[in-house]
Amino acid sequence: MSRVPFHQRIQELRQARGLSLRQMAEELEQYGVKVSHNAIAKWEQQKMPGTTRLPSQEVIAALCKLFNVKPSFLVEEMFSNVRSKSDSDRIAKLLDVELLTEEEFTALLNVKDLFIKSRKEKAG
Amino acid sequence: MNEIGSLTISKRASEFIRETVDQIYLNDNYHCCTTDKYEIWHVGTCCVGTCSEPCCADGERQGQIMTCHEFWTSKSLVSQHMRKNNFLKNLQRNGAAGCVMQIRKAHFLWAHGDRIYDKEIPNELADEIVAAATRDKTYSRSPVLGLYINEKMCAS
DSSP states (O other): OOOOOHHHHHHHHHHHTTOOHHHHHHHHHHTTOOOOHHHHHHHTSOSSTTOOOOOOHHHHHHHHHHHTOOHHHHSGGGGTTEEEHHHHHHHHHHHGGGGSOHHHHHHHHHHHHHHHHHHHHHHO | OEEETTEEEOHHHHHHHHHHHHHHHHSOOEEEEEOSSOEEEEOTTOOSSOSSSGGGSGGGSOSSOEEHHHHHHOHHHHHHHTTTOOHHHHHHHHSEEEEEEESSSEEEEEEETTEEEEEEOOHHHHHHHHHHHHHTTOEEEOSSOOEEOOTTSOOO
């Protein structure tokens, strides 16, 4: 399983909090870093596959406070081939979904959506 | 257990790497020296080379010993050491990168921009992290160099 790239991770976190680019820039200012919404938009764009546009260390630290995540979670893409066995186990378990009926699979997706919705509500 | 390529490393080894990276971004670290290209920082138990730990004891400081400043300012040493280690290439491409460098002991290096952080890998985790980094082409070893910090370093 490949690691979630920084640009994707940051966009997911922002959207999970329901923040616009401008709102995120304003929130970051409360953590002592001044970035424009344009800068955030650039972080979320990947120039070329396999390349990353990372903000400074100070901004990474502020992002961690804003989203309540650890730096290693944000930059895990840089861990190249490092994979957790638990990740592999999860993937292996997900492969079993092939055995489910269409109805069972839909029910499973609904439960997943509920968990994600609940998380977004708590965060927001 | 965690996996690097087809190798597995223990959860402890994986946690060591993640915790070191977390510590680098969130905590104060020891700023050791500045070269034309990089700022060198040390993490955790690293010191200015004058403590009573074995790594600083006189008996250990023999052979061809070199400070981190001397290493990172030497283009020939850096290019020789990084011949089979993609650390600097990854850093240039991604803005942040990690690797393992082994001299007398194995060190985990993490860089973000022009800052390079160094933390010694605990003995009990070294073998598996070295094996994983070798597989990942982010490992290099030199039998003749030692990375030390001493009073020659300009600490700030």
